[in-house]
Amino acid sequence: MTKLKVEHLKKNFGKLEVLKDLNIEVQEGEVICIIGPSGSGKSTFLRCMNALEEITGGKVIIDNFDLTDPKQDINKVRENIGMVFQQFNLFPHLTVLDNITLAPKELKKESAETSEKRALELLETVGLSEKANDYPKSLSGGQKQRVAIARALAMDPDIMLFDEPTSALDPEMVGDVLEVMQKLADQGMTMLVVTHEMGFAKEVADRVIFMDGGYIVEEGDPKEVFDNPQQERTKNFLEKVLI
């Protein structure tokens, strides 16, 4: 079943064209990794999927809802799309628990009890039960990112967007975060991941998209793309990153 459909997506920053006519379709439960050099537009593309960036042209359709329709209540759509940022963006004035329960309490009108029970379950999944009452500043980068994933999951989204989730982490923290993401993928979550972790992309992704210069240059099965790239640009990029 088609979960997400992007048609002729365009995005300009002023006169600069960042995305030029992108088209993809994502099936439910599919895990897609988006790779490419910096400035290729992959983060911008991801941020268009929940309209954090205003879309210049084309259509983004999620579960038959058109994001570009001005009558669309964007907040309702976002409730079903979780997002994880490179810089975590935890709320520093709230405890780990309050970070996670804020949105369910505000938007789903869940009771404190229900939302806290759910939050503790999520913290257990990401291996941070004992940190529930700590403030974010006392956590390491890897722990912060796992809390951020738990926070996004608390709204029970059916798509998760990851924007370079491990790029700001010390190398020894990367594994914990990737493990949590792998677990999510195994549970059948639809995921779009912008990443530089080629190993993760190779192992977990159902499909890899290579972007450059605002276009999708190549896409396909990870084995195909990594072992036998069809495009010259893909080859060049992979040679540089897979040393």
Next chain:
Amino acid sequence: MITKQNQFLGAVFALFLGLFLSLSTPIHASAEKGTESDPYVITTDVTYAPFEFKNAEGDYVGIDVETLDAIAEDQNFSYELRPLAFSAGLQALESNQVDGMIAAMSITDERKESFDFSDPYFEAGTVMAVSKNNDAISSYEDLDGKTVAVKVGTTGAAFVTELKKQFDIDINQFEDSATMYEDVVSGHSDAVFDDYPVMAYAVQQGLKLQFPLDPEAGDVYGFAVNKGQNPELLEKFNAGLATIKENGVHKEITDKYTSENSEAATSNNFFTLIQNNYSELLTGLGRTLVLTLVSFAIALVVGVILGLFSATSNNLLSGISTLYVTIMRGIPLIVLAFFVYFSIPQFLNIQLSAYLAGVITLSLNTSAYISELVRGGIQAVAGGQLEAARSLGLPYKTSMRKIVLPQAIKIMIPSFINQFVITLKDTSILSVIGIVELTQTGKIIIARTYSSGNMWLIIGIMYIVLITILTKLSTVLERKISND
């Protein structure tokens, strides 16, 4: 979203309008003026001893004040005395903010074009004074190459302007007599020109000036109304003046202040100054504090709203905020004070009390700066935090309220405290429209005692103490908020 913001905007405008209307009263064209309920408003100079000044009890006394009072009693009309700096008083009279003016004002042809004058009630001449230890100046010729102090808009100033045509004279302009005299005593200016009775009184009070020459031929002082306005008030004044001249009351009043045996000067050291004037000083301090608190509270509400406007992506709202800040930051506070007190009442045909005008001025000015503080605080927090909140599906308002503002406020508190201190000090500028806050209280006491050295020291210390106490309190508050 947009419609909600527009409703919000409408509500803010309504609030402003309501506030403005409720605080202002329209001029009513009543035939019966000068009654208990609708007294004449008569302006006088803030300090111009012996014509008008506050005595140690805090009451206005002097030749002008007592002459007016005697006439009002004789003619059976009520009035409200509204002291304003001389030039501000002239503007107030011209703009019908007040009904009449009695401020040792010489009757000149030039002024007759703008005002109608009563019969003269006092004869005085301009005289030159120099420091007691200055023997170098004994004639007008000696002023060549020298600096002369004058008071803006006075006959003395006009006289010096004439002298300047013959001699190379630098002119220092002042708004009140006491400061002008001190300028000569302290040696900044070489000579001063002012009305003889005023300076004679000051010298009797201990001012270290002397008169090398006799006074110029006399000017006559008159009570003034705006051209063509309040003719009946002028008639009453003339009739009353005739009566008190006849029955000797008028001579009694003038002798009290100009005869050789005027009340003796009192000692004015640091501690006697405090002892004699502490209640007046504390009243002034209280006014400064109330003025600051009221203005800052209003500015906080308006400033936060405007700051939120400027942080939105809505072009109309952020445009309004930018325009407001540009205008308010572009106007010096003193000009804004004059604009609010003189221009707005003329444009809208209303009357504003000086106190209200002061609050409006400070609120307008401070809210612009607070708006910028709020914008800066929000911008420092927003970005990733706002995106994270929005990505969870939280609406803009909820995201601001729950995520951005709680963090922004913590960042902004030190700047708010700083702005509060600035606003408190800015209240001193409002003395120009006649608000008797702490600085003006100091000026008034100096005008009576001629003790600027010690008095400004006392006033300075009072500001420092008040601001230090308030800053300490704010720091405690800040710590409480940061720790919750």
